[in-house]
Structures are given as C-alpha cells and as structure tokens.
Amino acid sequence: MLEFLQQLINGLSLGAIYALIALGYTMVYGIIMLINFAHGDIMMVGAYVGFFSIAVLGSNIFAALIFAMLSCAALGVLIEKIAYKPLRNSSRIAALITAIGVSLFLEYFTLFLLTPQQRVFPEAAFPLHKYQIGGLLVSNKDIFIFVLAVILMIALQYIIKRTRTGKAMRAVSLDREAAILMGISVDRTISITFAIGSSLAAAAGVMIGIYYNTINPLMGIIPGLKAFVAAVLGGIGIIPGAMVGGFLMGILETMVSGYGSTLYRDAVAFGVLILILLVKPTGLFGKDTGEKV
Amino acid sequence: MLEVKGIDVYYGAIHALKGLSLEVEEGSIVTLIGANGAGKTTTLKSISGLLRPKNGAIMFKGNDISKVAPEKIVGLGISQVPEGRRVFSTMSVLENLEMGAYLRKDKKGIESDLENVFTRFPRLKERRKQTAGTLSGGEQQMLAIGRALMARPELMLMDEPSMGLAPLLVKEIFEIIKDINARGTTILLVEQNANMALSIANRAYVIETGEIVLEGTSEQLINSEEVKKAYLGG
Ligand SMILES: Nc1ncnc2c1ncn2[C@@H]1O[C@H](COP(=O)(O)OP(=O)(O)O)[C@@H](O)[C@H]1O
Numbered sequence A: 001m002l003e004f005l006q007q008l009i010n011g012l013s014l015g016a017i018y019a020l021i022a023l024g025y026t027m028v029y030g031i032i033m034l035i036n037f038a039h040g041d042i043m044m045v046g047a048y049v050g051f052f053s054i055a056v057l058g059s060n061i062f063a064a065l066i067f068a069m070l071s072c073a074a075l076g077v078l079i080e081k082i083a084y085k086p087l088r089n090s091s092r093i094a095a096l097i098t099a100i101g102v103s104l105f106l107e108y109f110t111l112f113l114l115t116p117q118q119r120v121f122p123e124a125a126f127p128l129h130k131y132q133i134g135g136l137l138v139s140n141k142d143i144f145i146f147v148l149a150v151i152l153m154i155a156l157q158y159i160i161k162r163t164r165t166g167k168a169m170r171a172v173s174l175d176r177e178a179a180i181l182m183g184i185s186v187d188r189t190i191s192i193t194f195a196i197g198s199s200l201a202a203a204a205g206v207m208i209g210i211y212y213n214t215i216n217p218l219m220g221i222i223p224g225l226k227a228f229v230a231a232v233l234g235g236i237g238i239i240p241g242a243m244v245g246g247f248l249m250g251i252l253e254t255m256v257s258g259y260g261s262t263l264y265r266d267a268v269a270f271g272v273l274i275l276i277l278l279v280k281p282t283g284l285f286g287k288d289t290g291e292k293v
Numbered sequence B: 001m002l003e004v005k006g007i008d009v010y011y012g013a014i015h016a017l018k019g020l021s022l023e024v025e026e027g028s029i030v031t032l033i034g035a036n037g038a039g040k041t042t043t044l045k046s047i048s049g050l051l052r053p054k055n056g057a058i059m060f061k062g063n064d065i066s067k068v069a070p071e072k073i074v075g076l077g078i079s080q081v082p083e084g085r086r087v088f089s090t091m092s093v094l095e096n097l098e099m100g101a102y103l104r105k106d107k108k109g110i111e112s113d114l115e116n117v118f119t120r121f122p123r124l125k126e127r128r129k130q131t132a133g134t135l136s137g138g139e140q141q142m143l144a145i146g147r148a149l150m151a152r153p154e155l156m157l158m159d160e161p162s163m164g165l166a167p168l169l170v171k172e173i174f175e176i177i178k179d180i181n182a183r184g185t186t187i188l189l190v191e192q193n194a195n196m197a198l199s200i201a202n203r204a205y206v207i208e209t210g211e212i213v214l215e216g217t218s219e220q221l222i223n224s225e226e227v228k229k230a231y232l233g234g
C-alpha cells in the first residue's frame, strides 16, 4: 500500500506536466480542429527560455516561469499567424502536415542554434529537499510542480468559464458563424487560444527542466506525444478531459516503471490508450457533441 | 434604412444571388419569401457580412457595409437570428444572452435589456442556468431572438423563425415579432411560411433562384394570383 501511494505521488507531478501540455492540444483542437504537432516543441522552447533566464540572467524560478510563458505565448501566436492562418480554409491534412513541418523546424532550428548538447538545469535555481512523511518520500520539486500546475489549471478554468474572453472562446469553438454574428473576432480569439495554450506548455517545459534536470532540443517529442495521447484519452477538445487524461498518463507511467520496468512504461501507457479508445472512441469525457474549448 | 443594391453572390461557381435588390424602410416589417433554396439565407448572410457580394452594394443608414468585417456588423445596429437558431448549445441560457451583448460596454443598459428579455420570455428566466442545448425547439428560438435583442439592434434579420415549430408556437413567435417591431426595431423577416409572414409584414419580396420576382405591399401580394398559387396553397 505504501509503495502504491509512493508511486501515486511520483506520478502526480509527472501527470500534472502532461496535463498542462495536453490542455494546449485540446484547446487548439477545440477551436480550429487542428492537432498542433508543434506543441511539444513549444514546450521545449519554454524550457530553454526558462533555462537561459536562470543560467544567464540569474532570475529566480518564478521570473523564469513568467518569462518562458510570455515568450511562448508570443511564439504560439506567431506560429498560428504565419503557418496555420493561411491554411484555415484548406483541407485539414494540409494543416496537419504544416504542423509537423513547424515541429521539425523548431527542433532543428534549436539544434542548429544551441547544438544537441544537453543543458543541466542549474541546481541553485531549485535546491532539492526531500521530506519523509509517514513513510512516504516527497520532494519539494514534486510539490512545487503539482501545486503550480493546479493553480494554472484553476486559472484557466476561471478564464474559460467566467471571463468575457473565455466565453468568446467557447462560442467560437461551438459555432464560429454564430459567434461572428455576436461581434466576436475569430482571429483574435484564435490568437488568444494559442497564447494561453502555449504559455501552459512553457510552464510545463520549465517544470520538466526541474523534474528531469536536463533539457535538450528534442525533449518536446516524447512528452508532446504523451500529452497528445492524454488529450485524446480524455476526449480531444474537452478541457477537463485533458486534465484527467494527463494525470492518468503520468500516474500510469510511474506505476509501470515502479512495478514493472522503465523499458515497458511507454508501451504499456500506449497500450492502455488503445484499449480505452477501443471501448470509448471519443475518449473518457467525449460525447457526440462535447464542449470543445 | 437598409438598401440592398444589385448584389451578386457566389458559392464557388454557383451563382446564388443574381443582382438582387431590396429595400427596408425604417420602422417597418419587410418579409422575403421564397421556396427552399431560393437564396433567402444567402441574402441575410450577405447583409451580415458572412458572405461577400461580388458586385453591388449594401447600404445601411447611408453607408455601404458590404466590405465591413462581419464581426463589426452587429456593432452598427444589425443583428441576425440565424436559420436553425444556432444557440451555443453547451453554454447556459444566461451566457447565450450575454454573448448577444458581447460588444456592448454599458453595464446598466445590458442589465435592463436582460430584464426585458426575461420579462418577454419568462421560460428563459426559469431556465437561465440550463444549457441551451437542453431547451425545446421553441425555447431555443426564443433564446435566439433574445440573444439578438441583447445587441439592442436597430434592424433585426430573422431567418425562418417558425421553422420546425408547432402551429401554436409559430403564432406566438409571430406575435413576438410584431411586438418587437412595435417597440421600434425594424425587421427583415425571411420565411417559407408565406401566409404568416404576409399577415404581419408591411412590404414583401418574393425570391426565386436568386432573383426577386415580385414585390409590393403585403396586401398586394396576398391578392396576387402568382403568390396564391405558388406560396399560399391556392
Ligand atoms: N455553403 C454552400 N455551398 C454551396 N452552395 C450553397 C451553400 N449554401 C447555399 N447554397 C446554394 O445556394 C442556393 C441558395 O441557398 P439558401 O440561401 O440557403 O436558400 P434558402 O435560404 O432560400 O433556402 C441554393 O441553391 C443552395 O443550394
């Protein structure tokens, strides 16, 4: 039992990270029906911005987070304007291929610019402490990641449910034409969606830096893929689905590594995904007409 | 107030409106009647800016609005109650009404308009926390009308508000339209239900395959042999 709880705790912080990334996938899908395959790479850029603001500018972890989130919000908006907007009325496959292109561009441009060399997240920015609580081992990193992710998710939920902008996002995702008739600017709403989704990814990137200690230009690929799977698991386009899917994915992964082998963890995680989707193709929270933002 | 001047609208190669013109005088109810596929919805979407005419102009209070961005049209004083209601299904009734007032900043005015909508449609008030998708067809139509009213429009475009409703509800909706007009909102009403539409309208246009084929006062059209044959079932 204790072992199980320990794995659960380990899984929560990883799951929180996946959930944050999954939210961006699902929000963008909800509003323009595009799987933004560059999303994991935006997370990677966020990790680097966080790294450089700590290592070069000497910022503390919070300043690094804010800096990363703002930069990636701008990057996300820019990517949408340059790469996706011109294709808004083209076939979905054209946009999807473009997204893969943007993903490769971000990866290889970063490789070229920063070399493939791993960077070590400065220990000083976040000194590790471990606490023994009733036989369970909890680190301050786990707590930090989990609490911050939950705060960000609550903030997101507030924006979407309560603010005028959030309501506009939901309206556009439900019925674009009707939203325009209300006076809502679709362009602006899509930009905001990319900004929010990308800034959550950036936060996740900094968290991954803290969690694994090292970052590299290709670090966005696997977590990006897993977060995408998490979003599908929860029901693509459905926000609470992405959160639950992300946590499930993280917990599952640590459970498999803890009880089985790290060798199998990805295979098992993806296997479970396939099983769930066989039983419920629209994902855990999916309805035939679910809310999409 | 509104003057559509010879607009041509295309869907790709399909020529949906062929030099269509019509006029809506301030304070009146004007109806545009015609069979399914004649181009009624296309006409309203062009006025709302969702479709761009290739030629012609759409004058509203003296300005050509045919090149104005579609999300700006409602701010000029034109709201649309779209065909099929198009309420935001997973948003609450109250949120739907708030979206109608999306561009407005006058909090007090919005509050009082909300009260007016709730007075007009008590059923919406009872269900204001409920999601719009769970409402009945008639309630959704009322919500779509209420949502359009929340913009405090000078001109309201209504696309087949009676569609799919039971006869009693249709009557109720038409009473509401008359009342909205009596309180100062000009109305352009698109209908297949020619009988009902002509009974409340001041002027009417008949559209066939993208062209206006008849126009006149409602009385003139009710008594016209062509209209009787084609649209009034006799
Ligand atoms: N999105 C579209 N793409 C292609 N053709 C369309 C589209 N919408 C409408 N049409 C065509 O334009 C014509 C007018 O349609 P519409 O304005 O919807 O008619 P109405 O509202 O009078 O029933 C019809 O022939 C219809 O098939």
Ligand SMILES: [Mg+2]
Pocket: B037, B040, B041, B042, B083
């Ligand atoms: Mg129609």
